Amino acid sequence: MALSEIAAHLGVSRQRAAILVERPDFPAPIDTLTVGRIWDIAEVRTYAERRNRQLSDDEPT
Numbered sequence: 001m002a003l004s005e006i007a008a009h010l011g012v013s014r015q016r017a018a019i020l021v022e023r024p025d026f027p028a029p030i031d032t033l034t035v036g037r038i039w040d041i042a043e044v045r046t047y048a049e050r051r052n053r054q055l056s057d058d059e060p061t
Helices: 003-010 014-020 041-058
Strands: 031-033 036-038
Touching (some): 003 014, 003 041
């Protein structure tokens, strides 16, 4: 999964995705190709699920 695919999957802009992939809790890229870094789809999906749970937990009840 490349940065633009991460942005689409998370529902954020490419600029926001570029910030998120630099966070220490974001999965490390599995490789760097000539087009840029790529990430494991399953790891990004797990991150997205965990992120959504955290956002839900932060909402007032």
